[in-house]
Structures are given as structure tokens and as C-alpha cells.
Amino acid sequence: MKNTFLPALTWLARYERKWLRTDLLAGLTTAAVVIPKAMAYATVAGLPVQVGIYTALVPVAVYALFGTSRPLSVSSTATLGILCATALSNAVPDDDPGRMLAASSTLAVLVGAILILARILKLGFVANFISDPVLTGFKAGIGLVVVVDQLPKLLGIHIHKVGWMRDVGELIQHLPDSSVPTLTVGLATLAIIVLLEHFAPRWPSPLIVVGGGIGAAFFLELPTIGVATVGHVPGGLPNLIKPELSLFESLWAPAVAIALMSFTETIAAGRAFTAPGESRPDANQELVATGLANMAGGIFGAMPGGGGTSQTAVNRKAGALTQMAAFASAGVALATLLFLAPVVGLIPQATLAAVVIAFSVGLINLEDFREIRRFRSQEFQWALVACVGVVLLGTLKGIVAAVILSMISLLRMANNPPVYVMGRKRDSDVFRPLSPDNPDDETFPGLLILKTENRIYFGNAQNVGDRMWPLVKEARPQVLLLDCSGIPGIEFTAFKMLCDAEAKLREEGTELWLAALSPESWQLIQGSPLHEVLGNERLFFTVPQAVEHYLAQAAVRRDGAP
Numbered sequence: 001m002k003n004t005f006l007p008a009l010t011w012l013a014r015y016e017r018k019w020l021r022t023d024l025l026a027g028l029t030t031a032a033v034v035i036p037k038a039m040a041y042a043t044v045a046g047l048p049v050q051v052g053i054y055t056a057l058v059p060v061a062v063y064a065l066f067g068t069s070r071p072l073s074v075s076s077t078a079t080l081g082i083l084c085a086t087a088l089s090n091a092v093p094d095d096d097p098g099r100m101l102a103a104s105s106t107l108a109v110l111v112g113a114i115l116i117l118a119r120i121l122k123l124g125f126v127a128n129f130i131s132d133p134v135l136t137g138f139k140a141g142i143g144l145v146v147v148v149d150q151l152p153k154l155l156g157i158h159i160h161k162v163g164w165m166r167d168v169g170e171l172i173q174h175l176p177d178s179s180v181p182t183l184t185v186g187l188a189t190l191a192i193i194v195l196l197e198h199f200a201p202r203w204p205s206p207l208i209v210v211g212g213g214i215g216a217a218f219f220l221e222l223p224t225i226g227v228a229t230v231g232h233v234p235g236g237l238p239n240l241i242k243p244e245l246s247l248f249e250s251l252w253a254p255a256v257a258i259a260l261m262s263f264t265e266t267i268a269a270g271r272a273f274t275a276p277g278e279s280r281p282d283a284n285q286e287l288v289a290t291g292l293a294n295m296a297g298g299i300f301g302a303m304p305g306g307g308g309t310s311q312t313a314v315n316r317k318a319g320a321l322t323q324m325a326a327f328a329s330a331g332v333a334l335a336t337l338l339f340l341a342p343v344v345g346l347i348p349q350a351t352l353a354a355v356v357i358a359f360s361v362g363l364i365n366l367e368d369f370r371e372i373r374r375f376r377s378q379e380f381q382w383a384l385v386a387c388v389g390v391v392l393l394g395t396l397k398g399i400v401a402a403v404i405l406s407m408i409s410l411l412r413m414a415n416n417p418p419v420y421v422m423g424r425k426r427d428s429d430v431f432r433p434l435s436p437d438n439p440d441d442e443t444f445p446g447l448l449i450l451k452t453e454n455r456i457y458f459g460n461a462q463n464v465g466d467r468m469w470p471l472v473k474e475a476r477p478q479v480l481l482l483d484c485s486g487i488p489g490i491e492f493t494a495f496k497m498l499c500d501a502e503a504k505l506r507e508e509g510t511e512l513w514l515a516a517l518s519p520e521s522w523q524l525i526q527g528s529p530l531h532e533v534l535g536n537e538r539l540f541f542t543v544p545q546a547v548e549h550y551l552a553q554a555a556v557r558r559d560g561a562p
Contacts, residue, residue, distance in 0.1 A: 007285065008065040011322050019321045026318035027328020031056070032204035034075050034311045035333055037359065039230075039344070040206075040352040041081035043153075044146060045303055046088055046095060047104055049230050049344060049352070050337070052076060054238045055302040057333035059293035063307075064326035067289035069270035069281040071320045073311040073329065074293055076303055078360045079142050079261055082149065084303055086395045087254035091247055101301065103251065105241040108298030108305075110248065110255035115263060115291030124267075124283030126260065131406045135264070136368045137383035138402040141390025143363030146356060153353035156182030156226065164391045181225045182350045189213065189354035197358075202317070206355050213351035214343055228349045235341030237334075238300040255304075257399045262306030266290050269307040273316045310359065382409050417454035419467040422483055422543070429544040431483065447550050448477035449543065453486030461494035465501065477510055479550055483543050485516035490524060499530050506533075513550075515540040 035056045042052030056075045063074040087107055092099045118126065148167050152159050156179025159170040189209045196205040216222055217229055263286065270281035294304055315325055336344065373380040382405050389405075390398030420433035423441035431449065434441060450471060452464050472480060490498070502512045514534065517525065525531050525539070540546035 005285075005288070006065060007068050008323065011070075015322065015324070020324065022319045023321055023324040024328045026315055026320035027325040028332060029204065029318040030073055030311060030315040030320070030325065031329040031332035032207035033314045034060075034073060034308075034329060035336060036206035036210040036352075036355060037311070038075045039210075039347070040355040041076040041078060042303060043349070043352050044078070044081035044149060044356055045084040045104065046100060047084075047303060048097070048101075048233070049347070050233050050238075050341070051101070051104060051301060051303050053333050053337055053344075054300055055297060055305050057330050057337070058238070058300045058302050059297040059305040060326050060333070061330040062293040062296045063289050064323035064330070065289075066285070066292055067270075067281070067323065068279065068285045069274070069307070069312075070278060070322050071273050071275075071312055071316040071325070072266065072270045072281070072307045073315045073326065074266070074290070074305055074307050075311060076305050077265060077308045078146050078356065078363060079139065079265065080258060080304055080306055081356075082142055082146050083254065083258050083261060083395050083399070085149070087251060087258065090254070091250045102241060102244050103247055104303045105298045105301055106243040106247045107251050107255055107258070108294045108302055109243045110251055110298075111259045111262060111304045112291045112293070112295030112298060114255055114259040115287050115294065118259070118263070119284055119287035119291065122284060124287055126263070131379075131382070131409055133372045133379040133383040134386045134402050134406045134409065136365065136372065137386030137388075138390055138398060139363040140365070140369070140383075141387040141398055142395065143360045144387070144391055145395060146360040146363075150353040150356045150360075153228075153349045154183065154186035154357065155179065156228070156350065163394075179226050181222065181227050182348075185213065185216065185222065185227055185348050186350035186354045189351045190358055193354065193358040204314075206359075209351060209355065210347055213348045214346045217346040217348055222348060230345050230347045230349065230352070233341045233345045235337060235339075237337065238302075240299055241301050243298065254396050257396050258304050260403070261399060262290055262294070262304060263287060265309070266307035269309045269312045272309065273312050275316075310362070379409070382406075411459065414454060415460040416463055417452050417456075417460055419464060419471070420451045421471060422449040422451050424544075424547065431543050431547075444547065444550065444554075446478035446554065447481060447547070448472065448475045448479070449481045449483060449547075451483035451486060455489050455491070456487055456494040457491035458493035461491075461497045465497060472505070472510065479511045479513055480505060481513045481515060481543070481546050481550070483515055484518065484521060485543070487521060488518050489520040495524060495528070495530075499528075502530065502533060511538065513538045513540065513546055515543045515546040 035053060038052035038056040039049040040052070042049055042055070059074050063072070084104065084107060088100055088103050091103045118124070145164055148164055148171065151171055155175070157174045157177050159167060159174060161167050192209050192212065193205045196203050196208060217227070223229055267281060267283055267286055270286065274280050290306055297305060369380065369383060372383050386402045386405055389401040393401060422431045423434045423443050424431050425438070426440050426442055432438065432441065434443070448471065450468055454460065456464060505512050512534065517539070540549065
């Protein structure tokens with residue numbers, strides 16, 4: 001029997017022993033990528049590296065119990081890291097370490113609570129409110145922000161961060177002050193990652209460069225020549241942290257934005273890596289899973305997390321068959337805390353910065369921009385605006401701008417449905433928009449066939465009318481036939497405008513006929529005065545039926561003429 005609240009009970013009951021080895025190897029491979037990146041993303045948020053390990057431990061295990069995606073790897077991401085950085089810097093302006101940890105924990109709990117509330121309200125569809133073009137621009141903007149944020153660590157300099165444009169200016173100004181040893185470590189790390197990703201993409205490049213950084217720090221005594229390292233990392237299990245109610249007021253708004261991005265990334269990654277034969281992730285259950293993962297993670301000191309595309313790709317390519325791979329990955333994170341904390345403290349900050357930069361550059365996907373531009377220039381412009389919005393407004397305001405842009409784009413398309421003049425393909429019953437590509441299509445004297453596509457409502461009814469009236473005035477038809485096959489429904493305001501249009505057409509000597517009404521529209525018209533005016537003789541099931549009726553009437557009139 002399928003357990004919808006705790007899916008782990010379902011897949012564990014069907015688990016086959018022969019899968020275990022494959023899942024364990026996949027989990028170990030994924031951990032080699034996830035844990036170093038999680039530590040790096042924790043530093044992006046201004047948090048100590050152990051918070052990243054906590055995020056690779058608790059949320060991963062909790063999601064494996066409640067999630068519906070088999071390969072999804074849940075931890076922190078570059079997007080969530082920079083959003084957290086903005087939220088925490090506003091909540092804790094003095095960057096007090098203790099307060100930062102409390103704020104991070106509180107933020108994660110809030111994010112989880114918002115996701116659970118969204119599930120209660122059945123808001124899983126909200127993930128679709130950010131269109132792909134706008135999301136592409138938003139992520140590109142995030143990539144630019146993260147790279148500039150991490151460059152000071154790569155260069156071994158300190159700047160006062162006040163905004164992306166000013167930060168770029170300060171970086172250029174302080175370039176001569178760069179630490180040569182630190183820059184060497186950073187560039188070497190970047191070079192190794194690029195080479196491994198190109199020539200050996202299956203190798204865990206984050207683990208390799210972090211291991212190399214630890215070795216270099218130990219054997220070359222890098223701290224003695226000015227290369228900053230992570231420093232002391234407390235080992236052992238994470239402590240319970242009680243969320244601070246006093247921080248709720250300053251954190252709830254960014255928590256909403258982070259919850260939206262967490263869920264959007266989670267559902268996108270889960271759907272992208274669903275194998276043939278597997279069930280697609282259930283959006284509402286994913287709200288529960290990511291919500292509980294964040295709440296539990298926050299209580300144990302983790303930062304907000306969500307599903308990551310790159311780490312999920314690693315998990316899937318490594319052969320993950322079930323969520324058991326996630327438990328294996330969490331086990332590696334636990335072992336790191338228990339046994340490797342002193343070693344983790346040797347990681348050079350420049351190495352972590354290079355890891356973040358290397359994988360954040362991937363957020364700037366120029367091929368996606370080119371594909372969007374080839375498809376439609378307007379949506380390409382939305383992508384650019386979203387990117388610039390993040391860079392100039394900041395990440396949290398940028399995500400609000402991204403949602404608003406998506407909604408404006410949706411409303412623009414919904415409010416401007418096309419209007420076509422239809423013709424019949426010769427020697428067939430196929431009706432299609434008149435086009436220079438099809439010069440032989442038939443039209444009928446005295447009959448104008450118009451078609452629009454979309455639900456007609458108060459927001460677009462006037463625009464549809466404004467497109468149709470010039471066509472009617474130019475053609476001066478005896479009959480205006482509206483092909484309603486592309487109209488799923490009509491809202492009351494639009495229906496009143498249709499009634500007014502019928503009266504106006506009648507005054508000008510034109511009859512209005514309707515064909516291919518949807519069941520919803522048919523029911524609406526049947527119980528209205530418009531039905532009394534039109535009668536069943538002007539309502540048709542199909543456009544070909546209406547045209548044949550018109551031609552038959554025309555033949556009768558022609559035969560009866562003196």
C-alpha cells in the first residue's frame with residue numbers, strides 16, 4: 001500500500017538487497033561533490049563551514065524519508081547561499097558569529113514552515129509562477145553576484161560590500177593589493193576544476209581540489225605566507241538551536257523568497273532527472289519534504305536548502321536507484337563531522353571561493369539565452385531584465401522582480417490573444433488562418449470567419465474586439481462566423497461585450513454566428529438572452545457545418561433571385 005505522507009515506507013518495503021551496493025556507491029560519489037560545495041556555499045552566506053556540513057546531513061536524510069524523487073540530492077545551492085547572505089546581513093548587521101548562526105537556523109525553520117503552509121494551502125502550482133526565460137535571467141544574475149562576492153577571497157583582499165556595481169569598482173581599485181600566494185592557490189584550484197570537468201567529468205572535482213588544498217596548506221604551511229584557511233571547525237554532532245522569535249519580523253519576507261526558490265529548484269531538478277518508468281515528483285508532497293527538511297535542518301544548525309540540479313545529476317549518473325543513496329551521502333557527512341573536523345579546518349578560503357566561482361559560472365548559461373532569443377525576442381528581453389534586476393536591485397528584490405516579470409509576461413500574453421481570418425484548404429474540411437503561404441485557400445463571399453485563442457475575460461475582451469472590428473468593417477460581411485474552438489470559456493464581462501457586439505452587428509446588417517462552442521460557453525449562452533436572439537439556427541457544432549449551412553442559404557437566395 002502506498003504511503004503518501006511518508007513515501008520511504010513504500011519504497012523501503014519494496015527495496016531489493018541487490019540495489020544496496022549501487023545506492024551506496026552513488027551516495028558516496030555524490031557526497032564527494034555535495035559536502036565540499038555545501039561548505040563553500042556556507043561561506044557565501046557568511047557562515048562557518050560546519051553549517052554547510054550540517055546542511056549536507058540533516059536535510060538530506062529528512063528529504064529521503066518524505067520526498068518523492070529517487071535521485072534528488074538536497075543540500076545548499078549557490079542561489080540559496082547568496083539569498084541567505086542577503087537575508088542574514090540585513091538581520092545581523094554586525095555579523096556577530098553567534099547571532100549569525102541563530103539567524104541562519106531561524107531562517108531555515110521559517111523557510112520550512114512557509115513550505116509546509118504552502119502544502120496546506122495546496123500551492124504547489126506556485127513553482128510555475130517563474131517562467132523559464134525569467135528564471136534563466138535570474139540565475140545568470142545570481143551567478144554574476146556570487147562571482148563578484150567571492151572574488152575578494154580568491155584575491156586575498158578585503159572590500160566593503162555595498163552593491164554589485166560599487167563592488168566591481170572596488171575590486172578593480174584593489175587589484176594591485178592582491179595576495180600573490182592566495183591568488184595562486186585560487187587560480188590553481190580553478191584550473192584543476194576546469195580541466196577535470198572537461199577531461200574527467202565523472203571524477204569528483206570539488207573533493208579533489210579541497211583535498212589538494214588541505215594537502216598544500218599542511219605540507220607547504222600556507223597560513224605562514226598569508227593564505228587564509230577555514231580555521232577551527234568544531235567536531236561532533238550538531239547542537240540543537242532554538243529559533244529566535246525576535247528575528248521573525250526581519251526574516252519572514254526573505255524566507256518567503258528563499259522558500260520559493262528552494263521549491264522551484266527542487267521540483268525542477270526532481271522532474272529533470274526522472275528516469276523512464278519512474279513516477280514524476282508530486283509537487284504537494286515535495287512541499288512537505290523540503291519543508292520538513294528545512295525545519296529539521298534549522299533546528300540542528302543547517303542553513304536553508306533545496307534540491308540542486310548539478311548534485312542530482314551526479315547522483316543519477318552514479319547510478320542511484322532509490323533514496324537509500326541519500327542516506328549514504330548523509331552518512332558521509334556525519335563521518336566528516338565526527339572524524340575529519342580538524343582536517344577540514346585546513347581548507348584554504350581561496351579554494352572554497354574557487355569552488356563557488358567555478359560552479360556559479362555555470363548559472364550564466366549563454367546557450368539558454370540564445371535559445372530564448374531564437375524563440376521570441378520579447379522573452380529574451382524579459383530574461384535580460386531579470387538578470388539586470390538581480391544585479392542592480394539585489395538578490396531578494398531581484399526574485400520579487402522575477403516573479404512580477406513572469407506575471408506581467410503571462411498577463412501580456414493572456415491579454416493579447418491573436419485573431420485570425422480563417423479560410424478553407426481547397427478540397428477539404430480543414431480551416432486554417434489565411435496566409436501568403438497558402439494562396440489557394442478558399443474564402444466565401446459575404447462570409448467572414450474569425451478565430452481567437454484563449455479564455456476570453458475582462459482583461460482581454462476589449463483587445464480582441466479592437467482586433468476584430470477593423471476586419472469586420474473592411475469585409476462588410478453578411479455573416480460573421482466566430483470559430484470558438486480555441487476558446488475554453490467566457491467570463492461575464494466578455495460575454496456582455498459579445499452581446500453588445502451582436503446588437504451592433506445586427507444594426508449594421510451583419511448576422512453573428514457561433515461555431516464549436518466549448519461545453520462551458522454553450523451552457524452559458526443557452527441560459528442567456530443571447531440564445532433567444534441567435535436561436536439554435538445560428539449556433540453550430542463545427543465550422544464546416546456552419547459554412548455548409550451558409551453556402552446552402554446562399555444557393556437558395558441565388559436560385560430564388562429573379
